[in-house]
Amino acid sequence: MTISLLCIINCTDDFEQINTNPNYPESAEPSLLLPGIMREMAYNWGDQGWEEGFTVTQYAARLQFTSGDTYNWSPTGNPYDNAYASLRDVENIIRETKENEGQQNYYGVALIIKSWIYSYLTDAYGDVPYTEATQGISGDNITPAFTPQSEIYDGILSDLKTANTVLTGTENITGDILYGGDVLKWRKFANSLRLRLAMRISDVDNSRAVSEMSEIAGNSTTYPIFESNADAALLQWNSDNPQPKYNTRSGSFDEVRLSTTLEERLKDLGDRRLIVFAQPTTDSGKGIYSDNLDDYVGMPNGLDDEAALGYSPSGDPEKSGSNFISRLGILLACRACNVEQASPTASQTIIMSYSELQFILAEARERNFIVVGDAAEYYENGIRASFTYYTERVIAGGWNEIAADMQAFDVDAYVTQPMVALSGTAEERLEKIAMQKWISLFYTGFEAWSDWRRTGMPEVIPGPDAVNGGKVPVRFQYPNSVKSTNSANYQEAVSRMGADDLNTRLWWDVADNF
Secondary structure, rough: OOOOOOOOOOOOHHHHHHHOOOOOOOOHHHHHHHHHHHHHHHHHHHHHHHHHHHHOOOOOOEEOOOOHOOOOOOOOOOOOOHHHHHHHHHHHHHHHHHHOOHHHHHHHHHOOOOOOHHHHHHHHOOOOOOOOOOOOOOOOOOOEEOOOHHHHHHHHHHHOOOOOOHOOOOOOOOOOOOOOOHHHHHHHHEEEEEEHHHHHOOOOHHHHHHHHHHHOOOOOOOOOOOOOOHHEEEEEOOOOOOOOOOOOOOHHOOOOEEEEHHEEEEEEOOOOHHHEEEEOOOOHHOOOOOOOHHHOOOEEOOOOHHHHHHHOOOOOOOHOOOOOOOOEEEHOOOOOOOOOOOEEEEEEEEEHHHHHHHHHHHHHOOOOOOOOOOHHHHHHHHHHHHHHHHHHHHHHOOOOOHHHHHHHOHHHHHHHOOOOOOOOOHHHHHHHHHHHHHOOOOOOOOOOHHHHHHHOOOOOOOOOOOOHHHHHOOOOOHHHHHHHHHHHHHHHHHHHHHHOOOOOOOOOOOOOOO
């Protein structure tokens, strides 16, 4: 991983070391801290998207090293350690800018980044240090208490509202590798993220969720939100810092293959995004593109190592193995595995897309959480935005055949077909919104997992060799380092939540998805 400002961003093994690490400066210019924070966390978000994010909701399956795909998950410090390392620097920015009238834009941006990181962190583990977190900077507290998730969400939603208020039209932000100092786009991100998180809590704190969503949707002047793909929170990689999988060894890239779940769902819909999300099988001889969707073949999730390596899509043991299963798409490919075609810059890390926002609004309108707009229009906007985004990305990569195919695809016909058109019973309409949202959330951290935990849609069926009692995990276990260095507070949090295992539901997770 290439990370700038190594003297500032320093990953450590546990939270308490992060709080007291003497290599971190007591203060630093926000413009110097921002790029490292955003690059580090976007890389981590993308890494989680590649690992649990791809397999747990079955965009991809594991051809080898299948423990993640069979739910044999161990306690993990990822994203815990990286998140708190970055939050240490976010806190430095907040401390230096909160009372500084000339740096309120930095303060607002820091609140947004803090909110995104904490939402990522708490949605992985549940209760985490929040109120007392990073107090090792100035308060000498290296064993912070864990804050209940409901209180963390209160803080996040309040901070996002504050960020929208303090950000002004004066574009004086430097070091901004996400929006290039565009204050209005940061405000749009703050309010769009606030809608994501309000929807997350809608089944457990409906009055708060509806209040948040109604306030934003009903006043776009005061609370601007994403208006197109150009507003989305997308980190653009460059030649010095290429897309995260570009420098991966080919074996690591090839371990992750197209899932039959994604394959079958897209083929059932005649959805050409399959040619972006995957490559034709090596056996087809078609290279990185085929106009025939039959050349794109997945494998089941949840096979153990032996079964995965020996899997044959046709059932013929002579036609088993990697040559008969599709790699993931050229957009994400590593240089070593697609020497001539891979791009270091075409792929962006999607933190939050315009397409996702439109599906949030579609669900909110469908469930009468908001009274503005039309659910079908939001829904179709989300579908069209996703197709447009991926068409633009393959054009950026110079993959002309894939681009021409995507440009020729009749999206108008796609959205009016019975399996896609927003019609049917209330339940069927919500299922369609969930399905299209799931497709659009491809490689967006583990956001699809969070949405599945909230809604139970679309269905996830554990594979034949799944462990964990055959249940899809609903959280990460805390890192072992936390158990040993902050034991009393860890035990209190676990007692409050229920247990430190993969099946303990988070505060907002009340869906009937077991």
